[in-house]
Amino acid sequence: MNLSKTVFGNVHSIETFGAFDGPGIRYVLFLQGCPFQCQYCHNRDTWSYEKNKQMTADEVLSDFEKYSHFYRKGGITVSGGEPLLQIHFLIELFRKAKERNIHTCLDTSGGSYHTKNDALFMELMTYTDLVLLDIKHIDEKKHQSLTKSSNQPVLAFAKLLDQLQKKVIIRHVLVPTITDEEEDLKHLRRFLNTLTNVVGIEVLPYHKAGIKKWNDLGYTYELEHISEPTKDMVKRAEAILMNDYLFLSLLK
Numbered sequence: 001m002n003l004s005k006t007v008f009g010n011v012h013s014i015e016t017f018g019a020f021d022g023p024g025i026r027y028v029l030f031l032q033g034c035p036f037q038c039q040y041c042h043n044r045d046t047w048s049y050e051k052n053k054q055m056t057a058d059e060v061l062s063d064f065e066k067y068s069h070f071y072r073k074g075g076i077t078v079s080g081g082e083p084l085l086q087i088h089f090l091i092e093l094f095r096k097a098k099e100r101n102i103h104t105c106l107d108t109s110g111g112s113y114h115t116k117n118d119a120l121f122m123e124l125m126t127y128t129d130l131v132l133l134d135i136k137h138i139d140e141k142k143h144q145s146l147t148k149s150s151n152q153p154v155l156a157f158a159k160l161l162d163q164l165q166k167k168v169i170i171r172h173v174l175v176p177t178i179t180d181e182e183e184d185l186k187h188l189r190r191f192l193n194t195l196t197n198v199v200g201i202e203v204l205p206y207h208k209a210g211i212k213k214w215n216d217l218g219y220t221y222e223l224e225h226i227s228e229p230t231k232d233m234v235k236r237a238e239a240i241l242m243n244d245y246l247f248l249s250l251l252k
């Protein structure tokens with residue numbers, strides 16, 4: 001008798017032709033539920049922990065195989081919401097994906113990381129090829145104001161990934177007047193300088209594409225008055241965060 005319990009993922013949605021979340025064309029699985037409440041979230045409908053589409057790892061991989069000719073230079077990315085909330089499902093999915101030689105990428109805010117579960121996080125990392133880690137704000141108070149949560153788990157997770165020498169791309173959403181202060185960007189750069197596993201840094205310009213979802217769900221979008229950053233603002237932030245940065249490829 002097989003007593004092992006089937007692990008289900010609580011899936012928000014699936015994108016079969018993702019071009020922005022990892023290398024190549026990717027199958028992107030968005031999981032339901034998020035511990036953060038980012039003011040600029042463009043996936044407001046992923047926050048709830050309610051039961052949505054339930055899928056096993058085998059079901060996800062069978063679906064992936066239907067479009068596998070697209071993904072020869074890509075793979076599978078799990079995003080959210082916050083995928084690490086469903087770490088048991090993630091371990092199962094990425095373990096099975098690696099058995100099929102599929103490139104695996106985790107897109108996370110790191111918000112649910114806790115050292116007490118290090119063994120699980122480390123197990124997941126043995127099956128993960130690349131992590132896209134969002135650092136929403138380096139300043140604790142401003143992070144709390146932006147996301148209603150602490151940035152301590154995020155920074156601790158970044159350090160664990162460094163310790164494991166897991167390849168990571170750091171992402172920072174640039175929101176004028178909120179996440180683009182020069183001092184904060186320099187502070188973030190100092191933190192990034194302590195890491196030796198970074199393969200890329202991406203400054204993502206804030207955009208308002210998510211407002212409709214907030215309105216449709218009956219919530220107030222508090223950043224309506226904030227403009228999207230100009231190209232010069234993005235270039236300035238990129239210069240602070242990336243100029244002469246020692247990426248992993250340069251360190252080896």
Ligand code: SF4
Nearest residue numbers: 034036038041081109
């Ligand atoms: S971490 Fe991502 S999904 Fe969660 S609230 Fe922030 S932007 Fe939205």
